[in-house]
Amino acid sequence: MKVLDKLSLRARLGLLYAVLLIFSVVVVGCYSYWNIWQLFISNKSSQLRARAKPIIEHWLVDNDLTKSNNPHLKLNPEKAFILARDLTSRDTVAIVLNRKGDIIANGKCLPEEPQAPIPDKRYFRRALSGENEVTYRSQVNGKPVLVLLIPLRPRPASPQIFGVIQMSTLLTDIRKILFRHGTMLVSLVAIILILGIVTGFWLIGVSLKDLQSLLTSCNQISKGNFSQRVSVKNHRDEIGKLAISFNQMIEKLEATFASQQRFVANVAHELMTPLTGLRGSLEVLLRGAQDDPSAMARLSKGMYREVNRLIRLCEQLLGLSQLESCSNVHKQPIILSEFFNEFKANAQVLAGGRSLSIQQGPYVKVSADPDLLKQILLNLLSNALRYSPRETPVVIRWKLLPEQVEIQISDQGQGMDRETLSHAFEPFYQGKLARLVSNEKGIGLGLSLAKSMVEAQGGMIRIESEPGKGTTVFFTLPLE
Amino acid sequence: MNTDKNDNKIKILIIEDDPVITEFLCTGLKYEGYEVTPSTGGKAGFDALQQGTFDLIILDVMLPDTDGFKVCEHIRDCESDIPILMLTVKKEISDRVKGLDSGADDYLTKPFSFDELLARIRALLRRSGRIHESKRLRAGAIVLDLETREVTKNGKKINLTPTEFGLLELFMRHPHRVFTRETLLNRVLGYDYDGGTNIIDVHISHLRNKLDDRPPHLIRTIYAVGYAFHPEGANT
Numbered sequence: 001m002k003v004l005d006k007l008s009l010r011a012r013l014g015l016l017y018a019v020l021l022i023f024s025v026v027v028v029g030c031y032s033y034w035n036i037w038q039l040f041i042s043n044k045s046s047q048l049r050a051r052a053k054p055i056i057e058h059w060l061v062d063n064d065l066t067k068s069n070n071p072h073l074k075l076n077p078e079k080a081f082i083l084a085r086d087l088t089s090r091d092t093v094a095i096v097l098n099r100k101g102d103i104i105a106n107g108k109c110l111p112e113e114p115q116a117p118i119p120d121k122r123y124f125r126r127a128l129s130g131e132n133e134v135t136y137r138s139q140v141n142g143k144p145v146l147v148l149l150i151p152l153r154p155r156p157a158s159p160q161i162f163g164v165i166q167m168s169t170l171l172t173d174i175r176k177i178l179f180r181h182g183t184m185l186v187s188l189v190a191i192i193l194i195l196g197i198v199t200g201f202w203l204i205g206v207s208l209k210d211l212q213s214l215l216t217s218c219n220q221i222s223k224g225n226f227s228q229r230v231s232v233k234n235h236r237d238e239i240g241k242l243a244i245s246f247n248q249m250i251e252k253l254e255a256t257f258a259s260q261q262r263f264v265a266n267v268a269h270e271l272m273t274p275l276t277g278l279r280g281s282l283e284v285l286l287r288g289a290q291d292d293p294s295a296m297a298r299l300s301k302g303m304y305r306e307v308n309r310l311i312r313l314c315e316q317l318l319g320l321s322q323l324e325s326c327s328n329v330h331k332q333p334i335i336l337s338e339f340f341n342e343f344k345a346n347a348q349v350l351a352g353g354r355s356l357s358i359q360q361g362p363y364v365k366v367s368a369d370p371d372l373l374k375q376i377l378l379n380l381l382s383n384a385l386r387y388s389p390r391e392t393p394v395v396i397r398w399k400l401l402p403e404q405v406e407i408q409i410s411d412q413g414q415g416m417d418r419e420t421l422s423h424a425f426e427p428f429y430q431g432k433l434a435r436l437v438s439n440e441k442g443i444g445l446g447l448s449l450a451k452s453m454v455e456a457q458g459g460m461i462r463i464e465s466e467p468g469k470g471t472t473v474f475f476t477l478p479l480e
Numbered sequence: 481m482n483t484d485k486n487d488n489k490i491k492i493l494i495i496e497d498d499p500v501i502t503e504f505l506c507t508g509l510k511y512e513g514y515e516v517t518p519s520t521g522g523k524a525g526f527d528a529l530q531q532g533t534f535d536l537i538i539l540d541v542m543l544p545d546t547d548g549f550k551v552c553e554h555i556r557d558c559e560s561d562i563p564i565l566m567l568t569v570k571k572e573i574s575d576r577v578k579g580l581d582s583g584a585d586d587y588l589t590k591p592f593s594f595d596e597l598l599a600r601i602r603a604l605l606r607r608s609g610r611i612h613e614s615k616r617l618r619a620g621a622i623v624l625d626l627e628t629r630e631v632t633k634n635g636k637k638i639n640l641t642p643t644e645f646g647l648l649e650l651f652m653r654h655p656h657r658v659f660t661r662e663t664l665l666n667r668v669l670g671y672d673y674d675g676g677t678n679i680i681d682v683h684i685s686h687l688r689n690k691l692d693d694r695p696p697h698l699i700r701t702i703y704a705v706g707y708a709f710h711p712e713g714a715n716t
Contacts, residue, residue: 268569269569272569272590273498273501274500275591276498276569276590276592277500277501277503279593280508280597283508284504284508286666286671288659288660288667290662291660295507298507299507302500302503302504305499
């Protein structure tokens, strides 16, 4: 089996196919050879019996044996010889045996007539016990002969058996026919095998061709060429289906890869802007602005803001990567009303005097990570506060759904247009409003972070927004 | 570009939404003697353009209300030849091509160094004929050739080290301006020079000797502050 493992799939299939083909063709060939041989033998023996039957009946009548009560007493060599001689021909010889098994007459007179084989005691006894159709093969001087034993009865079906006729005939001509037949069979088998194996290998090759192109594509992809696709000729067989799902997989992989690259490019972009501010401010300071206290103050405040922005960016990136590895989610049962009672203090600090209402919903116990839940809420809350006018309230409420709870954070701000809404969860995407309104610039990671955090806890997040009326963010958490 | 002396200062319009970048651009460029007008978006930039005349525009590609390429095209549609220097984060060649196609004259990728920005600004101004930068700086009998990097006094060549040359160039470019030792150190020896400021006093003393600078000095010591260059002293 280890040797088989080393072979290619094509060679293995081909070998298996060839072995099966050879086996079945040889079995069929042998069976047909044997069958024909049997046919010849039975044909020959019935032919001989048919010839012998009238001769024996004639002989019985001629010798007045049919009505005799003791026919064996009347069986003398002279009478037996007449019978044996009548039954003997150019390729067949008959001998007559009495009940003891002694040869009392031999039909062979001429030298071209074949010799009779020595009677076989076992078959003789079977014939003597009344078996009519004893036939067996034997050999005389190395030549194959067919031997028939015919019990002698005064009348058909009479239990009285007074002797046995042994007829033997040479099988050399049958042998010759069979040999011709056999060679023809062998050459046919060889032709069938060659044709079968050649077409078999060809067929296997054709059906494995897609597999081969799949392999080539895999090699290309492992070199980083993600635009590679497998061309599928036959969509119905397993390899075609494999190729189709392979293509789908590569498509997804390519998309993931591209979004990863986009993400990295965005990170670099977001790092570059504060770094530009920092570097430029430092250079201007070093070039002499440090001697002017007011310029010094302005530039250092700006630098402080940029450093904070960098720190925030790093923290959020770290948060995203931790969530992606899912290692930092510690779910536990949380009673929502109790959680929000504690959360209220944090939220009030963030709201900074603005109207914020947390409307208590039904008593529910959810399964969530309290730290993550707090981060999600602070995240969404600061968005809601940032993009809505100071005098409008922000509302948090929750309601029970089958097997989960839905938490809503609504503001009455300017809302988002369709374009912004469709990209809202993309990392680093910022709507036009975000870029205009915020004096302290956001990074554009807040919502995608919130989404990751919700999904890490087995929930879903969505946004409903109408320009001019406000925005509501919905997210679900599984019930305990 | 002895702009300190002239009343007709070079006017630069900055269209950039990031407050920190705007701040350092304004402060830094003012120190270099330019008159700077900041504006935070494409629309505000157009308004400023309509109200005043400018010699150069520094334009950020990412603006809150529109993108820099559009602003650039619009400016080119209205006013023909004002030099535009674009700032962007993207390094892709396609973006550079897009920027230059839309009518920008030059391109700087963030984060850029302020020195490079100044060099680009000078090059753009020179190319557009807005300044005629002399290849020689003069202060009385002293002539400093910026191309050959040679200094002569009354036609006699004076051998200066690169540091001394840098100090003299800085002084001659900004006559009367008071430089602290710290600033001189940063400007001449580089921002990452770690030594003490005493080295500046050593270089100044060498420079004075070579220039045969006797009291009242060309390079005057300002007590407790630093040094300043007074070209009128060169005649004595």
